[in-house]
Amino acid sequence: MQGNKAQMARTKIVHLNIGAGSKQPRQPIHCEVLRSKRKTLALYIKQQKVVVRCPWGASNAEVDEFIENNHAWIQERLLEELQLERETLKIEKGGKIFYRARELTIVFKEGRKQRILINGDKFIIQGYKLNAAKARVQVEDYLIDKASEYIIPRARGLAKYLGVDRKIKEIKLRKTKSKWGHCTSQGILQYNWLIMLAPYSIIDYMITHEVCHMIHMDHSRQYWNLVGSICPDYVHYIDWLKAHEHRFWFD
Ligand SMILES: [Zn+2]
8 A cells, every 4th residue: 555645644643741841741742744755754843743754665663663763853843943932022011022132021001102111121112002013013113213223324334434335325124034134236235123122232243244245245255354354253243143033033
């Protein structure tokens, strides 16, 4: 019956110690087995679902053994994914916001005047008849305002210092899903205003990154030397962004 349609997908339940100590009962996790024209077995994890891709010829026993051998790996990845999901920014009452490298608690405050205040470990969103949707728009407006006040003049100032101010046609602020900054050879610089949630050193690195492209349109050694002459700790900032950027995105 190898290759029969009925065998294309099989669901197996594996038991893992997710989010619990060794004394806790093991949690059942569904593991989907997908057969196709491939040569090796591989594991994928997405949205707390485990998928095993395997060749048509692999027996159920082989697949089970493969899952068993990778048990610890599956468990680690699922936990890691849960952690990332937990850290994803949600603008809601009592939620956490990672602001300028500190974790603050979101507080909704009733008031006629719309404003955002940072007080101690609180990120206070004040507005009239606030709800999650309104609060989100307020946070967006706040970050866009901050970005136009901070990023645009600093990018222009740096461009002037480097003697490339005439090359910049426009500086745009835009929320994009995957990028912090972007530029074109036509002199259009673009920054993601979500970066205003990061510390100023990180924002300055991003400003530097795009402005330096007005001199070198690549990531060559000369380019990085130039970035380093303005922003000596840039390697550290790149690492910091990689480790924390998932905490800034919100829909
Ligand atoms: Zn670049």
